[in-house]
Amino acid sequence: MAAQVSPTPSLSGMASVTLQSIADEIGVSRTTVSNAYNRPDQLTPELRQRVLEAADRLGYSGPNLAARTLRTGRRNAVGLLFTEDLSYVFHDPDTLAFLSGVAETTAGVGTGLMLMPVPPGLHPSESPIPFAAVDGYIVYSVPSDHPVLDLLARARGPVVVVDEPDDTDVAGFVGIDDRSGAVMAAQHLVELGHRQIGIITGRLGVDPQPGPASRARRDSATVKVALNRLEGSMQPLIAAGIDQESVPVWEAERNDPDAGRTAASEMLVANPQITALLCFTDRIAIGACQAARRLGLTVPDDLSVVGFDDIPRATTWDPPLTTISQPLIDKGRIAAQMLLDVIDGAAPKRTVLPISLTVRSSTAVPRSAADSAN
Amino acid sequence: MAAQVSPTPSLSGMASVTLQSIADEIGVSRTTVSNAYNRPDQLTPELRQRVLEAADRLGYSGPNLAARTLRTGRRNAVGLLFTEDLSYVFHDPDTLAFLSGVAETTAGVGTGLMLMPVPPGLHPSESPIPFAAVDGYIVYSVPSDHPVLDLLARARGPVVVVDEPDDTDVAGFVGIDDRSGAVMAAQHLVELGHRQIGIITGRLGVDPQPGPASRARRDSATVKVALNRLEGSMQPLIAAGIDQESVPVWEAERNDPDAGRTAASEMLVANPQITALLCFTDRIAIGACQAARRLGLTVPDDLSVVGFDDIPRATTWDPPLTTISQPLIDKGRIAAQMLLDVIDGAAPKRTVLPISLTVRSSTAVPRSAADSAN
DNA sequence: TCACCTTGCTGAATCGATTCAGTGGGCCAA
DNA sequence: TTGGCCCACTGAATCGATTCAGCAAGGTGA
Numbered sequence: 001m002a003a004q005v006s007p008t009p010s011l012s013g014m015a016s017v018t019l020q021s022i023a024d025e026i027g028v029s030r031t032t033v034s035n036a037y038n039r040p041d042q043l044t045p046e047l048r049q050r051v052l053e054a055a056d057r058l059g060y061s062g063p064n065l066a067a068r069t070l071r072t073g074r075r076n077a078v079g080l081l082f083t084e085d086l087s088y089v090f091h092d093p094d095t096l097a098f099l100s101g102v103a104e105t106t107a108g109v110g111t112g113l114m115l116m117p118v119p120p121g122l123h124p125s126e127s128p129i130p131f132a133a134v135d136g137y138i139v140y141s142v143p144s145d146h147p148v149l150d151l152l153a154r155a156r157g158p159v160v161v162v163d164e165p166d167d168t169d170v171a172g173f174v175g176i177d178d179r180s181g182a183v184m185a186a187q188h189l190v191e192l193g194h195r196q197i198g199i200i201t202g203r204l205g206v207d208p209q210p211g212p213a214s215r216a217r218r219d220s221a222t223v224k225v226a227l228n229r230l231e232g233s234m235q236p237l238i239a240a241g242i243d244q245e246s247v248p249v250w251e252a253e254r255n256d257p258d259a260g261r262t263a264a265s266e267m268l269v270a271n272p273q274i275t276a277l278l279c280f281t282d283r284i285a286i287g288a289c290q291a292a293r294r295l296g297l298t299v300p301d302d303l304s305v306v307g308f309d310d311i312p313r314a315t316t317w318d319p320p321l322t323t324i325s326q327p328l329i330d331k332g333r334i335a336a337q338m339l340l341d342v343i344d345g346a347a348p349k350r351t352v353l354p355i356s357l358t359v360r361s362s363t364a365v366p367r368s369a370a371d372s373a374n
Numbered sequence: 375m376a377a378q379v380s381p382t383p384s385l386s387g388m389a390s391v392t393l394q395s396i397a398d399e400i401g402v403s404r405t406t407v408s409n410a411y412n413r414p415d416q417l418t419p420e421l422r423q424r425v426l427e428a429a430d431r432l433g434y435s436g437p438n439l440a441a442r443t444l445r446t447g448r449r450n451a452v453g454l455l456f457t458e459d460l461s462y463v464f465h466d467p468d469t470l471a472f473l474s475g476v477a478e479t480t481a482g483v484g485t486g487l488m489l490m491p492v493p494p495g496l497h498p499s500e501s502p503i504p505f506a507a508v509d510g511y512i513v514y515s516v517p518s519d520h521p522v523l524d525l526l527a528r529a530r531g532p533v534v535v536v537d538e539p540d541d542t543d544v545a546g547f548v549g550i551d552d553r554s555g556a557v558m559a560a561q562h563l564v565e566l567g568h569r570q571i572g573i574i575t576g577r578l579g580v581d582p583q584p585g586p587a588s589r590a591r592r593d594s595a596t597v598k599v600a601l602n603r604l605e606g607s608m609q610p611l612i613a614a615g616i617d618q619e620s621v622p623v624w625e626a627e628r629n630d631p632d633a634g635r636t637a638a639s640e641m642l643v644a645n646p647q648i649t650a651l652l653c654f655t656d657r658i659a660i661g662a663c664q665a666a667r668r669l670g671l672t673v674p675d676d677l678s679v680v681g682f683d684d685i686p687r688a689t690t691w692d693p694p695l696t697t698i699s700q701p702l703i704d705k706g707r708i709a710a711q712m713l714l715d716v717i718d719g720a721a722p723k724r725t726v727l728p729i730s731l732t733v734r735s736s737t738a739v740p741r742s743a744a745d746s747a748n
Numbered sequence: 749t750c751a752c753c754t755t756g757c758t759g760a761a762t763c764g765a766t767t768c769a770g771t772g773g774g775c776c777a778a
Numbered sequence: 779t780t781g782g783c784c785c786a787c788t789g790a791a792t793c794g795a796t797t798c799a800g801c802a803a804g805g806t807g808a
Contacts, residue, residue, distance in 0.1 A: 018764055029788045034766060043786065061528070065506050066449065067764035069440035070793045076504065077486070086481070087703075090474035091686070100464040107460070107491050110502030112451070114486045115477055128484030130450065132439050154435070312465070329461075392794055403758045408796060417756065441794035444763050 017060040025054045037063055077112030078339055079134040081152070083142050083206075086117050092255065092283070093311035094328055095140070098162070101332020102138065109340065118148045131155040135343045136171070138162060138335050143206050145222045160339040162331065164224050172338040173350045174331055178225050181324040182232025184357040185278055185306045188322065190240045192365050194276040194304060197242070199233055199249045200263050200288060201226045201280045210253035210263065212270075217251070229280050229308065248274070252284050260287020261294075268295055268303075275303065275366040282307035282314045282323055289317070289362065300364035310358055320360035327353055391434040399428045411437055451486030452713055453508040455526070457516050457580075460491050466629065466657070467685035468702055469514070472536070475706020476512065483714065492522045505529040509717045510545070512536060512709050517580050519596045534713040536705060538598050546712040547724045548705055552599050555698040556606025558731040559652055559680045562696070564614045566739045568650040568678060571616070573607055573623045574637050574662060575600045575654045584627035584637065586644075591625070603654045603682065622648070626658050634661025635668075642669055642677075649677065649740040656681035656688045656697055663691070663736065674738035684732055694734035701727055 023030045028047070035042040036051040043051075069075050080102060082089060089095050106113045116129050116137075125147075136157040142149065144165035152159060158171035166173060189197055204213060204221035221227050234244055250267045252259040260279065264287060268274060277292075279285035285307030289299050297303045299319055307314055310325035331353060338349055397404045402421070409416040410425040417425075443449050454476060456463060463469050480487045490503050490511075499521075510531040516523065518539035526533060532545030540547060563571055578587060578595035595601050608618055624641045626633040634653065638661060642648060651666075653659035659681030663673050671677045673693055681688055684699035705727060712723055 016764090019766095020764080030765080031767080031789080032787060035787085038766080047786085059528075061506060063766090064444070064764050065504065066440050066443035067793090068766075070438070070444050070764080070795085071766045073793080075440065077488075077507070086474050086478050090470045090477075096464040096470070100460050103464075103489055103491065104460050107489065108502070110504050112486070112488045112504060112507055114451075114488070115481065117477065117481050128482070130439065130484050130486060132435060133451075133486055154433075390794090393796095394794080404795080405759080405797080406757060409757085412796080421756085437796090438794050441763090442796075444765085444794080445796045447763080 017055075017058045019063065022051065022054050022058060022060060025058065026050055034063070075112075075133060075135045076110070077114055077134045078106060078336070078343075079114045079116045079131075079137045080140060081116040081118065081129075081137050081142070081148065082140040083118045083120065083146055083148060085120055088254070088256075089117065093313060094281070094309050097311070097328035098140065098332040098335075101329040101334075102336040103332075104329075105333045105336035105340070111340065118146075123147060125151060136160070136339045138339055139165075139170075141225070143222045144224060146206055158339065158342045160335050160342065162335050166224055171342040171348050172335070174335045174338060174353065175351075176326045176331075176353050176355050178228035179232035181308065181326070181355045182229040182278075182280075183235050184355075185308065185324050186233040187236040188357055188359065188363065189276045189278060189304060189306060190236045192276075192304065192363060194366050195240070195242060196271075196273045196366075197237060197247060197276045197278055198267050198271060198274045199230070199247060199278045199280075200260060200267065200284050201230060201249065201251055202255045202284065203253070204251055208251065208253045210251055210259065211266065213249045213251040218249070226280060233278055252287075255281050256283050257287035257290060260284030261291045262287070264288035264291035265295070268292070268297070275368070276363070277303060277305045279306060280308050282309045282311045282321055285321055285323070285362070286313065286317055289319075289321075300362050302367060304363040304366070306363055314358075314360070317362075319362045322360045322363040323358055324355055325358045326355045391429075391432045393437065396425065396428050396432060396434060399432065400424055408437070448717075449486075449507060449509045450484070451488055451508045452480060452710070452717075453488045453490045453505075453511045454514060455490040455492065455503075455511050455516070455522065456514040457492045457494065457520055457522060459494055462628070462630075463491065467687065468655070468683055471685070471702035472514065472706040472709075475703040475708075476710040477706075478703075479707050479710035479714070485714065492520075497521060499525060510534070510713045512713055513539075513544075515599070517596045518598060520580055532713065532716045534709050534716065536709050540598055545716040545722050546709070548709045548712060548727065549725075550700045550705075550727050550729050552602035553606035555682065555700070555729045556603040556652075556654075557609050558729075559682065559698055560607040560610040562731055562733065562737065563650045563652060563678060563680060564610045566650075566678065566737060568740050569614065569616060570645075570647045570740075571611060571621060571650045571652055572641050572645060572648045573604070573621060573652045573654075574634060574641065574658050575604060575623065575625055576629045576658065577627070578625055582625065582627045584625055584633070585640065587623045587625040592623070600654060607652055626661075629655050630657050631661035631664060634658030635665045636661070638662035638665035639669070642666070642671070649742070650737070651677060651679045653680060654682050656683045656685045656695060659695055659697070659736070660687065660691055663693075663695075674736050676741060678737040678740070680737055688732075688734070691736075693736045696734045696737040697732055698729055699732045700729045 019030045019033045023033045032043055033051050036048045040048055103113055114134055134157060137152060137159045139159055139161045141163040160172035161170050163175045204217060204223050204226050209217060237247060238244055248267055248271050250263040252263040260283060264277060277288050279288050285305050288305050292299050292303045299305050307321045307323035310323045314321040314323050334351055393404045393407045397407045406417060407425050410422045414422055477487055488508055508531060511526060511533045513533055513535045515537040534546035535544050537549045578591060578597050578600050583591055611621060612618055622641055622645050624637040626637040634657060638651060651662050653662050659679050662679050666673050666677045673679050681695045681697035684697045688695040688697050708725055
């Protein structure tokens with residue numbers, strides 16, 4: 001029973017200004033006015049000037065975006081798709097740094113950025129994501145078995161993947177070498193003299209299974225990033241003669257300090273011999289530090305802790321975290337630029353960003369080694 | 375020299391599916407197919423079913439958004455306009471909580487959310503903000519003298535303002551009663567027995583003037599939120615017989631711990647008699663705590679600190695901050711819903727959200743009073 | 749039985765731009 | 779003088795949907 005509305009969204013009865021009205025005003029064709037905006041070389045500078053002045057006089061604010069989109073097929077917006085909860089996204093420093101890189105790049109060229117959160121519980125086909133509203137997608141760290149990827153495959157428009165899933169049939173990929181990052185982190189601990197090392201990973205699948213990660217669990221994991229970091233970490237341990245099977249691996253329920261604290265507590269209680277913790281994210285590492293403190297352990301004297309990502313808080317945390325640094329803002333910038341390029345016809349591309357070990361104060365030689373040195 | 379592109383963005387030569395092709399497929403009119411999507415009550419359930427099945431069979435993913443927009447004038451997206459730097463936005467807990475409330479609401483109804491950052495240096499008319507791409511705007515905490523507001527006045531579509539500027543000619547306003555929040559905070563300190571109180575505010579204008587805020591500076595301030603908090607804070611002090619002119623007021627350069635620390639350091643060095651600091655944001659309060667610590671002062675024994683906003687970190691900070699709590703996520707939800715309602719024709723509205731004093735551990739009776747009590 | 753209403757569907761106009769195949773005039777070379 | 783070419787601009791088709799007047803068939807009340 002809604003009141004019938006005029007199709008023209010004219011305010012206060014005033015007819016809206018179009019290309020045609022400007023053309024009429026100065027006696028040229030609609031095409032010429034269009035060209036004044038889109039192909040300046042097609043008309044004389046004088047005429048173009050007259051067109052633009054008339055447009056200004058009539059209060060024309062440029063070609064109607066919907067009409068242009070309808071005609072050209074270009075929507076001038078990109079979608080950022082992620083499967084984490086919104087409340088997580090807006091608290092996670094990794095995601096935020098990434099997001100700010102993306103937003104900076106898209107805003108810089110006047111392209112819209114549409115956030116496309118896929119709520120965890122709901123099946124994606126039921127969520128009102130306007131897939132058709134964008135020219136392409138950035139997929140941020142989505143496990144390879146997530147149902148939304150099927151939907152995305154049917155949607156038109158190129159897809160740039162960040163971190164996961166590392167498929168080959170997408171228009172672009174941006175990530176880091178997780179494996180070698182983990183190698184660096186583990187190598188660092190080994191070199192310090194640690195032999196009793198525990199590992200805490202983030203979720204291994206769409207549905208987390210917090211607690212000790214059995215071999216079966218690891219084998220069926222779908223979160224590639226975690227798997228790669230796991231494989232990488234083992235490498236230096238094995239090289240140092242440590243039995244792979246004896247290394248405790250815990251899965252945290254979420255990537256946040258609370259879940260990290262829980263996992264670390266359990267692990268440290270069950271394995272009191274541990275002298276170092278290798279955490280696959282800084283937020284988990286922060287939780288691990290909290291757990292250590294509650295158990296009366298000092299970091300790094302009683303327990304070394306290594307993180308991953310180098311979020312801003314890694315620097316300000318007490319003690320400052322030793323971690324693997326990755327350029328999170330650049331990751332966003334590069335992913336966005338890559339997508340924009342591909343939309344403009346560039347060839348698919350793959351970029352692996354450089355990472356490095358940043359040693360701060362959360363790691364030290366194990367107490368036993370330090371004691372015997374004294 | 376770009377290659378001529380076919381106007382139809384058809385992939386692999388396959389003609390795109392439109393309402394018409396579905397209509398042809400099952401032998402009804404285009405209108406009927408449109409009705410199947412938009413006015414289900416206009417046709418029999420059986421026919422509707424047939425239409426939807428045909429659409430599915432042909433791989434039709436719903437009416438083309440650009441065409442619909444062109445016809446209806448509805449863009450199904452809203453813009454979120456802010457004048458802070460992107461890197462600030464994605465680090466500021468207030469903004470993030472707000473943003474997550476907005477995003478939740480818009481995503482829930484399939485409406486696009488376009489971030490519209492106005493870079494600080496650049497004049498807004500030079501930045502490529504696609505004003506015409508949205509149905510309405512949420513303006514987040516923009517000083518009343520910011521040039522982008524003029525541009526916005528010319529853009530079509532309703533505007534909902536959050537916090538600032540509190541004009542009357544907008545379609546909606548969401549904010550809190552800053553003045554009475556500040557009254558509560560100051561009252562709390564006065565009741566504890568503090569008489570030597572310093573105030574640290576955020577920016578008072580588009581361009582910050584860090585340092586002591588002179589009367590002239592305060593009189594020419596354009597950041598209403600800060601002004602209201604300033605006026606509110608003075609009230610209980612005056613009532614307690616404190617000379618208003620004797621109260622030191624410092625302006626922090628930005629709303630972050632670093633700027634808060636700098637301001638607090640300067641103020642405490644210049645005014646060593648101070649026993650309590652009233653900070654107009656939690657992030658500044660956190661910086662103030664750091665400054666106190668560096669000066670060898672203990673919070674709250676030597677110095678009480680009050681914040682404002684109740685960001686997540688206020689709870690986890692050591693000591694947990696006494697602060698004025700405001701519902702930041704709700705603010706986003708409500709602003710977004712208000713805008714969506716107004717776009718749908720609802721009347722303009724004004725919502726002032728409830729706030730409250732949350733007493734934690736960063737405030738205590740002043741040492742002198744505590745001593746004399748002992 | 750007849751006028752009138754309701755139901756379910758159709759036809760045609762329309763939203764505002766882009767695009768490409770012209771078109772007429774001016775100019776140059778033969 | 780003429781043929782050909784370039785320049786600057788125009789006309790008309792087109793993008794894919796929404797909307798509303800209109801129409802035929804069937805139902806209802808008097």
